[in-house]
Amino acid sequence: MAIQVRIPTPLRKLTGGSESVSGSGATVAALVQDLETRHPGLKERICDDAGKVRRFVNVYVNGDDIRFLDNLETPVKDGDEISIVPAIAGGAR
Amino acid sequence: MRDAAVAIVGVGALGCAAAEALARARVGRLILLDGDVVERSNLHRQLLHRDGDRGRPKVESAAERLAALAPGTVIERRTVRVAAENAAALLADATCIVDATDGFESKFLLNDTAVALGTPLVHAGIVRFLGQLMTVLPGRSACVRCLFRAPPEPGDVPSCQEAGVLGSLAGTIGLLQAAEVLRYLTGTGSLLTDRLLTYDALANRFRHVRLRRNSSCPACSTRLAVTTRNS
Numbered sequence: 211m212a213i214q215v216r217i218p219t220p221l222r223k224l225t226g227g228s229e230s231v232s233g234s235g236a237t238v239a240a241l242v243q244d245l246e247t248r249h250p251g252l253k254e255r256i257c258d259d260a261g262k263v264r265r266f267v268n269v270y271v272n273g274d275d276i277r278f279l280d281n282l283e284t285p286v287k288d289g290d291e292i293s294i295v296p297a298i299a300g301g302a303r
Numbered sequence: 304m305r306d307a308a309v310a311i312v313g314v315g316a317l318g319c320a321a322a323e324a325l326a327r328a329r330v331g332r333l334i335l336l337d338g339d340v341v342e343r344s345n346l347h348r349q350l351l352h353r354d355g356d357r358g359r360p361k362v363e364s365a366a367e368r369l370a371a372l373a374p375g376t377v378i379e380r381r382t383v384r385v386a387a388e389n390a391a392a393l394l395a396d397a398t399c400i401v402d403a404t405d406g407f408e409s410k411f412l413l414n415d416t417a418v419a420l421g422t423p424l425v426h427a428g429i430v431r432f433l434g435q436l437m438t439v440l441p442g443r444s445a446c447v448r449c450l451f452r453a454p455p456e457p458g459d460v461p462s463c464q465e466a467g468v469l470g471s472l473a474g475t476i477g478l479l480q481a482a483e484v485l486r487y488l489t490g491t492g493s494l495l496t497d498r499l500l501t502y503d504a505l506a507n508r509f510r511h512v513r514l515r516r517n518s519s520c521p522a523c524s525t526r527l528a529v530t531t532r533n534s
Contacts, residue, residue: 218501220466266407296460298428300430
């Protein structure tokens with residue numbers, strides 16, 4: 211069993227259109243690094259140049275925001291579900 | 304409901320769907336706010352406007368249709384762009400606010416204004432095939448800045464206008480906003496507070512993530528004055 215990562219529609223061009231991809235790692239940071247090797251370009255959409263999660267992207271482990279856990283050092287394990295939620299702004303025009 | 308005044312900020316993709324549903328539900332007063340005019344490229348997703356409305360203020364076009372659909376609902380027309388200098392005054396008499404704007408600055412401004420006024424806000428965003436929705440009860444549930452501390456820099460994330468949007472997604476999310484307003488006004492059901500609903504129109508999947516009030520939120524932890532960026 212691996213860790214399932216839900217990919218939001220704006221990032222799916224980096225996963226070949228897949229809604230969900232598998233990854234591994236003991237922490238969210240390790241998982242993101244693993245995802246980067248499988249889907250190049252994904253890490254920079256999630257993390258900034260300093261390696262922190264971008265302020266307009268949130269990462270959830272089993273529905274809980276990692277900002278309220280241990281940020282990128284939040285532990286993850288097989289069977290966990292990770293969601294990436296970007297800020298989106300459209301609506302009027 | 305008949306005493307309620309619902310402000311619809313943005314009478315475009317989301318606002319048209321939300322306003323029509325609320326008018327048909329016989330909400331007492333709808334306050335329409337938008338400074339834009341109708342363009343041909345709007346018509347696949349902005350359901351109250353017609354080809355013959357091109358060049359007319361969206362507020363006028365929408366108000367006309369709504370008045371014909373629901374003569375019992377008072378439709379107020381405010382052809383103005385909501386900005387930091389006028390937001391609080393324009394929204395002061397609203398019972399609740401529907402965020403149907405386009406652009407991060409507008410969405411953060413509306414959040415900050417709603418929090419400062421203590422007025423419930425039904426926030427939503429759409430882009431391409433993704434929709435998001437949450438309700439803010441100021442001082443009681445997580446606000447938009449609890450979710451995202453500050454808007455992205457211009458150009459970091461495309462807007463609906465730049466990236467496009469599935470027309471029917473606008474209707475889906477706009478109608479869900481109307482349903483939130485009706486739940487709030489009637490006190491029935493469960494509001495989307497402290498959770499964010501996401502709708503993936505490609506996979507046809509609704510999901511929730513849990514939200515928490517952020518004790519250092521620049522908007523709702525201290526009730527800062529209304530500002531726009533990175534306050």
